[in-house]
Amino acid sequence: xxxxxxxxxxxxxxxxxxxxxxxxxxxxxxxxxxxxxxxxxxxxxxxxxxxxxxxxxxxxxxxxxxxxxxxxxxxxxxxxxxxxxxxxxxxxxxxxxxxxxxxxxxxxxxxxxxxxxxxxxxxxxxxxxxxxxxxxxxxxxxxxxxxxxxxxxxxxxxxxxxxxxxxxxxxxxxxxxxxxxxxxxxxxxxxxxxxxxxxxxxxxxxxxxxxxxxxxxxxxxxxxxxxxxxxxxxxxxxxxxxxxxxxxxxxxxxxxxxxxxxxxxxxxxxxxxxxxxxxxxxxxxxxxxxxxxxxxxxxxxxxxxxxxxxxxxxxxxxxxxxxxxxxxxxxxxxxxxxxxxxxxxxxxxxxxxxxxxxxxxxxxxxxxxxxxxxxxxxxxxxxxxxxxxxxxxxxxxxx
Ligand SMILES: Cc1cc2nc3c(=O)[nH]c(=O)nc-3n(C[C@H](O)[C@H](O)[C@H](O)COP(=O)(O)OP(=O)(O)OC[C@H]3O[C@@H](n4cnc5c(N)ncnc54)[C@H](O)[C@@H]3O)c2cc1C
Numbered sequence: 001x002x003x004x005x006x007x008x009x010x011x012x013x014x015x016x017x018x019x020x021x022x023x024x025x026x027x028x029x030x031x032x033x034x035x036x037x038x039x040x041x042x043x044x045x046x047x048x049x050x051x052x053x054x055x056x057x058x059x060x061x062x063x064x065x066x067x068x069x070x071x072x073x074x075x076x077x078x079x080x081x082x083x084x085x086x087x088x089x090x091x092x093x094x095x096x097x098x099x100x101x102x103x104x105x106x107x108x109x110x111x112x113x114x115x116x117x118x119x120x121x122x123x124x125x126x127x128x129x130x131x132x133x134x135x136x137x138x139x140x141x142x143x144x145x146x147x148x149x150x151x152x153x154x155x156x157x158x159x160x161x162x163x164x165x166x167x168x169x170x171x172x173x174x175x176x177x178x179x180x181x182x183x184x185x186x187x188x189x190x191x192x193x194x195x196x197x198x199x200x201x202x203x204x205x206x207x208x209x210x211x212x213x214x215x216x217x218x219x220x221x222x223x224x225x226x227x228x229x230x231x232x233x234x235x236x237x238x239x240x241x242x243x244x245x246x247x248x249x250x251x252x253x254x255x256x257x258x259x260x261x262x263x264x265x266x267x268x269x270x271x272x273x274x275x276x277x278x279x280x281x282x283x284x285x286x287x288x289x290x291x292x293x294x295x296x297x298x299x300x301x302x303x304x305x306x307x308x309x310x311x312x313x314x315x316x317x318x319x320x321x322x323x324x325x326x327x328x329x330x331x332x333x334x335x336x337x338x339x340x341x342x343x344x345x346x347x348x349x350x351x352x353x354x355x356x357x358x359x360x361x362x363x364x365x366x367x368x369x370x371x372x373x374x375x376x377x378x379x380x381x382x383x384x385x386x387x388x389x390x391x392x393x394x395x396x397x398x399x
Pocket of ligand 1 (some may be wrong): 041102197285292
C-alpha cells in the first residue's frame with residue numbers, strides 16, 4: 001500500500017518505520033527544507049518509551065539524551081527555595097525515563113527507518129478523495145495518487161484543515177503562551193538540573209545542554225497580553241513586557257533574546273476530535289490529539305498513535321476501513337484521559353493566583369515522599385494502555 005505522510009516530525013517517521021516493516025511503501029513530505037534539529041528538550045517515558053524499545057532505538061536515545069538529576073525552584077531574588085532529586089520519578093517509572101532534544105529524537109527515528117522516500121521542502125497542499133485512492137496536490141505544482149494520506153503535520157495540521165475543517169473547531173485553548181529557545185555560552189550553568197523560577201501567571205526555566213548551550217522555556221497566561229501574538233516581533237516584545245520586571249536571571253536572559261536563532265513561540269492548546277479518520281485520510285500525533293506541553297508526554301503519545309495505526313493496518317491486511325476503526329477505538333479513550341490530566345498541570349507552569357502557586361510548590365516538595373508522589377502524580381505519569389503486540393503478524397523488516 002502506498003501511503004503519503006505529511007509531516008516529518010516525531011509521529012511521521014515513526015509511522016514510516018512501522019509501515020516499512022509491514023511491507024508498505026510510505027512517502028514522507030515535510031514543509032521544512034531539512035529535518036529540524038535541536039529544539040526544546042522533551043521528557044520521554046511511558047508507552048512511547050515502549051514503542052522506542054520495540055524499534056531498537058533506546059540505546060541511541062540514551063546516548064543523546066540527559067538524565068536530569070534534580071529540580072531546583074528559585075525565587076525572584078535567586079534564593080534557592082526547593083531542591084528535589086528526581087530519584088523518586090525515575091524509581092516510579094522503573095528508570096524508563098529520559099530527557100532529550102526534540103530534534104535528536106526525531107532524527108534518531110528518521111534514521112531508524114533506513115532508506116525511505118523523504119521529500120523535504122515539499123508538502124501536500126490539496127487533496128481529492130476518490131474510490132480507489134487520494135490525489136494529493138503537492139506544493140511543487142504536481143499531483144500524485146496514494147492509497148492513503150496521513151496527517152502528521154503537528155498542532156496546526158494542514159491535512160486536518162483539508163479533511164476535517166478549521167483548527168478553531170478542534171482547538172481547546174489552555175489560555176497560555178510558551179516560548180523556548182537556546183543560547184550559547186550562558187552562565188551560570190547547573191549540570192543535569194532543571195532550574196525554574198515560577199511566579200504568579202508566569203514561569204521561566206533553564207537547563208544546561210552539551211556544547212555549552214542552555215535551553216530556556218518561558219510560559220505565561222495569555223491574559224497578561226492584550227492581543228493575539230502573531231508576528232515574531234510581537235512575540236519578542238511580549239516576552240520583554242511580560243517578564244521584564246521578573247527578577248532572578250530573567251533580565252540577563254532577555255537581553256540576549258535577539259541572539260536566539262531557534263525561538264519557538266506558540267499558544268498552548270489541545271486538539272480534541274471525535275473522529276480521527278475520514279475516508280482514506282487519518283491523523284496522528286499533535287494533529288489529532290495534542291495533549292499540549294503541559295502533559296510532558298506528547299512525543300511518546302504521537303509515537304504510540306503511529307505504532308497502533310501501522311499495526312492495525314497490518315492486522316487488517318490493508319483493509320483501511322477496519323484498521324481506522326480499531327485505531328480510533330483503541331486510542332481515543334486513553335488520549336481523552338491524558339488530556340484531562342494535562343489540564344491539571346497548568347498550575348505548575350503558570351499558576352493563576354498565589355495560593356495555587358504555593359500549592360504547586362508544596363506538591364513538589366511533598367512529591368519526594370514516595371507514596372505522596374504516587375498519589376499526586378501517578379495518574380499523570382501512568383499510562384493505562386496495554387500496547388498491542390503486532391510482531392507475530394509482522395513480516396521481516398525490508399531494511
Ligand atoms: C515547549 C514544548 C515543550 C514540550 N515538552 C514535551 C515533553 O517534555 N515531552 C513530550 O513528550 N512532549 C513535549 N512537547 C510536545 C511534543 O513536542 C509534541 O507533542 C510532539 O512533537 C508531536 O509530534 P508530531 O510529530 O505530531 O508533531 P511535530 O513534532 O510538531 O512535527 C510536525 C512536523 O510537521 C511539519 N509540518 C508542519 N506543517 C506542515 C505542512 N503543512 N506540511 C508538511 N509538513 C508540515 C513540521 O515542520 C514538523 O516537522 C513539548 C512541546 C513544546 C512546544
